[in-house]
Amino acid sequence: MTKLSEKEWMVLEQLWEGGKTTLGGLVQALYPQTGWSRNTVLTYLSRMEAKGMIHVSKEEYPSRYLAAVSREECQSGERERFLKQVYKGSTKDLVAAFLREKPITEQERDELRRLLDEMEV
Numbered sequence: 001m002t003k004l005s006e007k008e009w010m011v012l013e014q015l016w017e018g019g020k021t022t023l024g025g026l027v028q029a030l031y032p033q034t035g036w037s038r039n040t041v042l043t044y045l046s047r048m049e050a051k052g053m054i055h056v057s058k059e060e061y062p063s064r065y066l067a068a069v070s071r072e073e074c075q076s077g078e079r080e081r082f083l084k085q086v087y088k089g090s091t092k093d094l095v096a097a098f099l100r101e102k103p104i105t106e107q108e109r110d111e112l113r114r115l116l117d118e119m120e121v
Helices: 006-018 023-034 038-050 071-087 091-101 106-119
Strands: 054-057 064-067
Touching: 006 023, 006 038, 006 054, 006 064, 006 071, 023 038, 038 054, 071 091
Parallel strands: none
Antiparallel strands: 054 064
C-alpha cells in the first residue's frame, strides 16, 4: 500500500463513512472542510483510482465511487511506516515514548496488561 497524503485520507474517510457515492455527493461532503471544486475532487479520484485506492463503478449513471482499500489496511500501513521511520521498527520504544509523554490511568494500564496477556506477548 502506498503512503496516503492528508487529502487522500480525507477522500477515503468520506467513502468509508458514506459508502458508494457519486462525484456530486463527494464534492458536497468534502466542500465544507476543503472548499474543493468538482474538478479538484475529480482529479483526486482519478489519481487515487490509478493507485488502486478507490474503485469507480461506471456501469451506473452517474458513476459511483467506493473505497478499494479498508480503513484498517490504511491504518496498518501508516503505523508500520511510522514505526520503521521514527522508531527503527521498535514497538517497545514507541510504546515507551507514548507512556512517558502521556501517562495512562490505572484502568488503561490494566486493560493494556490484559491485552498483552491475551496476545501472549
